[in-house]
Each structure stands twice: as structure tokens, then as C-alpha cells.
Amino acid sequence: MQLRPVIACAGLLAGTLVAFSGAMAQAVTTATQAAAATVLYVSPSGTDSAAGTQSAPTTLTSAIGRIAAGGTIYLRGGTYHYFSTITIPAGSDGTAAARTTLSAYQGEKPVLDFSAQSGSSSDRGIQLNADYWHLYGLTVQHAGDSGIYVGGSDNVVERVVTAYNRDTGLQLGRISSSTPSSQWPSGNLVVSSESHDNEDSGGENADGFAAKLTTGTGNVFRYDVSHNNIDDGWDLYTKTDTGAIGPVTIEYSLSYGNGTLTDGTQNANGDRNGYKLGGDDIAVGHVVQHDIAYKNGHHGFTYNSNPGTMTVSSNVSIDNAERNFSFDKGTSVFRSNTSCRFAVSGSNDKTAGDADSSNQFWTGTNGSRCSAYSGTLGWSFASDGHLVVTFGGDVVTP
Numbered sequence: 001m002q003l004r005p006v007i008a009c010a011g012l013l014a015g016t017l018v019a020f021s022g023a024m025a026q027a028v029t030t031a032t033q034a035a036a037a038t039v040l041y042v043s044p045s046g047t048d049s050a051a052g053t054q055s056a057p058t059t060l061t062s063a064i065g066r067i068a069a070g071g072t073i074y075l076r077g078g079t080y081h082y083f084s085t086i087t088i089p090a091g092s093d094g095t096a097a098a099r100t101t102l103s104a105y106q107g108e109k110p111v112l113d114f115s116a117q118s119g120s121s122s123d124r125g126i127q128l129n130a131d132y133w134h135l136y137g138l139t140v141q142h143a144g145d146s147g148i149y150v151g152g153s154d155n156v157v158e159r160v161v162t163a164y165n166r167d168t169g170l171q172l173g174r175i176s177s178s179t180p181s182s183q184w185p186s187g188n189l190v191v192s193s194e195s196h197d198n199e200d201s202g203g204e205n206a207d208g209f210a211a212k213l214t215t216g217t218g219n220v221f222r223y224d225v226s227h228n229n230i231d232d233g234w235d236l237y238t239k240t241d242t243g244a245i246g247p248v249t250i251e252y253s254l255s256y257g258n259g260t261l262t263d264g265t266q267n268a269n270g271d272r273n274g275y276k277l278g279g280d281d282i283a284v285g286h287v288v289q290h291d292i293a294y295k296n297g298h299h300g301f302t303y304n305s306n307p308g309t310m311t312v313s314s315n316v317s318i319d320n321a322e323r324n325f326s327f328d329k330g331t332s333v334f335r336s337n338t339s340c341r342f343a344v345s346g347s348n349d350k351t352a353g354d355a356d357s358s359n360q361f362w363t364g365t366n367g368s369r370c371s372a373y374s375g376t377l378g379w380s381f382a383s384d385g386h387l388v389v390t391f392g393g394d395v396v397t398p
Contacts, residue, residue, distance in 0.1 A: 037066055037071060038072070039071060039072050039074070040063040040066060041054050041057040041058070041105070042063050042075050043057035043075075043076040043078065044076070044079060044080050046058045046059045047059065048061070048062040049062075060073070060075070060080065061086060064086070064089075064092070067100060068100075069092075069098070070094050070095055070099070071100055072100075072102075073101065073103070074103055074104075074105040075102070075103065075105060075137075075138065076110065077104070077105065077108030078111070080111065080112045081115070081116065082112060082114050082125075083114075083116045083117065084123075085114075085126070085127050086112070086126050088126070088127065088128045088130045089130060090129040090152065093130050093132050094130070094131070094133055095132055096132060096154070101134045101136065102133065102138070103134070111139045111141065112126065112138060112140045112141070113141055114141070114143040114144060117142075117144030117145075118144055119144040119145075119166050120144055121167075122145065123143060123144025123145045123166075124145045124147075124148075125141075125143035125146065125149075125162075126138075126140055126147070126149070127149050127151065128148065128150045128151065128152050129151040130152045132152075133156075134155070134156045134158065135155070136158045136160075138160045139160070139162075140163075140165070141161075141165065142164050142166075143166060145165070145167040146168045147163070147195075148160065148169070149170075149171050149172075149173065150172045151172075151173060152175075152188075153185050153187050153216070154186070154187040154188065155189075156188075156189045157170065157188070157189070157191070158190075158191045158193065159191075159193060159381070159385065160194075161193065162194075162198065162208075163197050164198065164199075166199065166200055167206050168209070168235070169198040169209065170208075170210070171209070171211075172188060172211040172215045172219055173210075173213055174213075174215075179214070181214070181216070181243075182216075184215050184216040184245075186216030186218050187219065188219045188220070189219075189222065190209065190219075190222070191220075191221075191385060192222075192224070192386070194224070194225045194226075194227075195208035195209055195225075195229065196225075196226070196227045196228045196229060196262065197228050197229065199229070199230040199261060199267075200231075202269055203230050203231070203267025203268070204230075204231055204267070204270055206229055206231050207226070207232045207235040207258075208226025208255070209224060209226050209233070210234065211236055211248045212235050212238070212245065212279075213237060213239060213245065214242050214245065215246055215248070217246030217247060219246065219248050219249070220248070220249045221253055223252050223385060223387040224253045225254045225255075226254070226258065227255070227256045227257045228258065228261050228262045229258050229259075229261075230258075230261060230265070230267050230270050231258070231270045231271055231272065232270075232272065232273045232275075232276045233255030233258040234250055234253075234275045234276065235271075236248050236276065236284070236286060237278070238280055238284060239282075240280045243282065244283070244284050245284060247284055247285045247286050247287065248284075248287075249286070249287040249288075250275065250286070250291055251290050252289075252290045252291070252386065253292075253387065254294070255275055255291070255292070255296060256294035257294075257295055257296065258274060258297060259273075259296060259297025271298060272296060272298040273297075273299045273300070273301075273302050273304070274293030274294075274296040274299065274300045274301060275288060275291065275293060275301045276302055276304045277306050278303055278304040278305055279305060280305065282306065282308075283308030283309070284306055284310075285308050285309045286308075286310045288301065288310060288315060289311065289313045289314050289315065290398045291315045291316075292316045292318070293315070293320055293324065294320075295321075296320045297321050298320065298322050299323045299324070299325075300318070300325060301317055301325050301326065303326065303327040303328065303329070303332070306330060308331070308332070309331045309333065310330070310332040310333070311332070311333055312325075312327075312333065313334070313336055313337065314336045315337045315338070315398055316338045316340070316396075316398045317337070317338070317339050318340045319340070319342055320344070320346060321346060322346055322347055323347050324339040324346065324349055325351060325362075326349070327350060327352050327353065328350055328352060329352045330352050332352070332354070333353060333355075334351055334353065334356075335356065335359065336358045336359065337361065338359075338360045338369045338370065339360060339367075340362065340366050340369075340370035341362055341366065342370075342374055346362070348362060348363050349361040349362045349363065372394065372396050373391045374391065375390075375391040375392015375393065375394065376393075377390070377391060378390040
């Protein structure tokens with residue numbers, strides 16, 4: 001807010017002093033705003049014109065437009081109600097040395113609720129089209145389409161929860177239909193995040209996490225949990241119209257209960273896989289390692305017509321409704337995978353490619369490693385963000 005002149009005298013001298021005082025006040029105000037642009041605070045009660053300090057928080061849309069590259073926007077705890085998509089536009093980038101951060105304020109939980117959206121394909125929650133941003137500690141729920149949609153590159157999405165959205169919880173894909181493949185989102189890391197209970201009206205699109213159709217190289221999911229989504233836990237679908245996507249890495253992650261929402265809702269249209277790794281017979285060499293698929297409604301891990309050379313190693317698949325591992329063709333390399341059945345009969349595993357004796361696939365009996373996975377599933381994130389999975393209270397590491 002501009003300061004009022006502090007000197008009021010008659011005549012020319014007074015006018016000069018007033019002008020000087022006003023100019024000085026404007027300089028102070030400008031300097032304050034410039035400094036505030038490196039750190040801004042947002043709250044549910046913030047206003048667009050507020051300074052963005054802790055005592056005068058602004059709005060998220062205003063902060064996005066005002067934050068300097070490499071700065072930090074802190075979201076205070078509480079529920080934020082939105083009618084329209086929050087877009088971080090292309091070009092408002094951080095840098096490789098200093099990402100721009102959108103973070104929960106320490107010890108607080110900001111919930112971004114988009115229940116007021118109508119449910120069309122344009123009604124996303126957060127749309128991250130910029131490069132070199134870091135999203136941390138947010139919950140995004142009830143969006144009319146995807147909860148978080150990442151069209152930019154070299155971003156980190158950490159400790160987020162995407163839930164009850166009306167399409168995929170968190171999806172990577174091109175910004176628009178005119179975006180060339182050289183600009184498809186690449187080098188993104190989704191880490192220590194959870195996605196659950198996402199459901200589209202048709203029951204066949206809403207996954208927990210997806211890097212599908214139009215994504216570039218170097219995208220990684222690590223220490224993530226996808227559960228109770230109406231379609232798949234992870235979807236890396238490709239189609240002929242857009243061609244191959246870049247190889248994706250999914251590691252140290254957990255996918256369970258997909259195909260059935262937490263409240264028991266199912267939809268016959270859903271694919272219901274833990275990890276769906278392809279489509280339309282397009283070869284892509286994904287890396288899937290140290291992951292767990294547990295009691296998903298169809299396959300645990302499926303090539304889904306991806307005939308490429310995938311690296312499938314040190315994964316555990318348990319009691320999925322059809323196959324724990326389903327790879328009908330391709331040249332994938334399988335090492336140290338474990339497949340177990342305790343309560344669900346399912347079908348024998350099928351693998352095509354290079355599978356040696358380090359694997360214990362299901363062909364009617366459990367292998368020796370299955371004894372570690374016979375108890376009740378549990379999971380949590382450790383203080384450093386890595387995923388801790390337990391069975392019967394015992395910590396396991398795929």
C-alpha cells in the first residue's frame with residue numbers, strides 16, 4: 001500500500017517536499033513488492049491485491065503471476081475452493097539451479113478442492129505447463145478432469161495426494177494438440193505421492209498415475225502409491241495416432257486395489273490393472289523395478305500389447321485377479337521377480353522374452369520368497385520420503 005506524504009506545507013517548498021515524499025514512498029513500496037516476489041504466502045482467505053506476506057496473504061493465481069523464477073509460494077493450511085483450473089503457464093519457468101516452488105507451509109495441509117467444476121475434459125485441477133517447478137505437500141481433489149496435469153518438463157512433484165478426481169489423479173501429457181513431440185513433457189519426477197479413488201463417468205479412464213499418449217523421455221515415478229482407482233494404478237498407454245512415448249521408469253512403488261473404489265464401487269469398463277505398460281503394439285522400453293502389485297482387479301503387471309524390450313526386475317505381484325505377470329509377447333528382460341497367491345486363484349503367469357531362474361513366477365505353487373508376503377498389507381512414507389511397505393507388520397523391500 002502506498003505511503004501517505006508525511007510533510008504538508010504551503011507554497012512551492014511544501015509542494016517539492018510532498019512530491020519528494022511521495023516518490024520516496026513509491027520507491028519503498030516498489031522495493032517491498034520486488035522482495036516479496038521471491039517468497040509469497042497464500043491462504044484460503046487471501047486476496048489478489050494483498051502483498052503476499054504472512055500477515056497479508058494473497059491468492060494462488062495472483063502468486064503464480066507474481067513469483068520470481070526460483071522463488072517460493074507457500075500455501076497455508078485449509079481448504080481452497082475453486083471453480084476453474086489453476087494454470088502455471090508455459091514460460092513461467094524456474095531454472096535448473098533453482099526450481100520455483102509451490103509448497104505447503106511447514107506442518108500445514110492445504111487442500112485444493114475443485115468440486116464446483118462441471119466435469120468436462122478441460123476442468124483440470126492444477127495444470128503445470130512450466131518447466132523447473134517443484135510442487136510439494138498439496139492435496140488436489142474433486143477436479144472435473146485430472147487432478148494434476150503436467151505438460152512441462154524437469155519438474156518435481158513430491159508428497160502430493162490426488163484423490164476423488166473425475167479422471168486420472170496425476171497425468172503427464174502434452175500441453176495441446178499442436179505441441180510437437182520434441183516438447184512433450186520430459187524429465188519429470190513424481191515422488192513420495194499418493195493417488196486414489198479417482199473415477200471418470202465411463203469408468204475406463206481414471207487411473208492413479210499416467211504417463212501416456214504424449215510424453216517424452218526421462219519421466220520417473222518413485223516411492224509412489226496408487227490404490228482404489230476405477231481403472232488402472234499406472235497407465236503408460238500408447239496409440240497409433242500419436243505413436244511411441246518416451247521410456248518411463250516406475251520404481252519402489254505400490255499399486256493395489258485398483259478397479260474397486262474404497263467404497264466398493266466397480267465399473268465393468270475399467271481395465272483394473274496394477275501397472276499397464278503399453279498399447280496398440282507400439283514398442284517402448286520402460287523400466288519397472290522394485291514395485292509391488294497387490295490384489296488389483298485384473299493383472300498385476302501387464303505389457304498391454306507393448307512388444308518392446310522392457311526391464312522388469314525385482315517386482316512382487318500378489319493375488320491379482322487374473323495374472324500377476326502378463327506379458328504375451330516382446331523381448332523384455334525379467335530378473336528376480338516374485339509372484340505369489342494366497343487367497344485368489346487367478347491364472348498362471350506368462351512372460352515372453354528373457355526370463356531366467358532368478359524369477360519365481362506363479363505356475364501353481366508359491367516359491368520360497370512368498371513367505372515374506374503372506375500377511376496384511378501396510379504402507380507409509382518415511383521421514384525422508386521413501387516408501388515403507390509391510391506385510392503382517394514386517395518390512396519388505398522388493
